[in-house]
Amino acid sequence: MSADVKGENQPYDEINVTPMLDLAYVLLVVFIIMTTASVQGIKVDAPQTRTTASLAKPQTKAITITAAGDVYLDAYPVDMATLEARLAQYKGANPALPVVLKGDAAAHYEKVSAVLEICKRLDITEVGLVTKKVAG
Template sequence: MYASQQRKRRRPLSEINVVPYIDVMLVLLVIFMITAPMLTQGVKVDLPQANAKPAKLPQDQDPLLVNVDAQGRYYLNMGKASHQPITADELLTKVAAVLRRKPHTPVLVGGDREVPYGAVVRVMALLQQAGAPHIGLITETPTRREPG
């Protein structure tokens, strides 16, 4: 009888071993942390600096970003061709189409510091023609200069 007491029936374990899942999640986290900065698309513009408070944008909508480079070319952050310059007519058509589908989409303009003021005003006029009720300007916060 003593031998039969030592041989207890083993029941199958119904617990899930989560250690491999944690390893997989950590690997995915590292991959996303490395690749996320590479996914940034756009055109390099040297933004003007200003002491301005950040605009409050709706959290559920991505804004339309229109950039004007130093040569006065227009860029729109839509699709895979966001680094390709577009004409004023293309800009007007594309922005109007987006605003018809999503009328409350925020529209922001980023102009290079060297671009003539008139080019930025022309872009803003085009955006108003396309139906953008409010247009924001993108700036950089000025860097503090060390005394001395």
């Protein structure tokens, strides 16, 4: 009998990829969770009201005004001229363009007024204001 038992010291015919696939699936799940968690938009402290309705519709454009006065269109920072140009472009594609204005409770009224003035100039009549519902 030889010193080698049958099957020992022979090269592998195939590689076991199961641990590699387990790692790939875990990385995929982590990537999905991190991506969805980071795409929530700009956080603001919305003013509170007693009644709130869901104003979001398909193709609704969201304008956000932070407490510092920064303006965002769909989570992208814009200045007033860029905001007007992009809204005009969207209005051309969709004449009944709905817009949702999400302003921080501490935002300067002047900024909110300027955004509403742009909407009025572009004849955007479907404008919703986002607020938080007061408990009680």
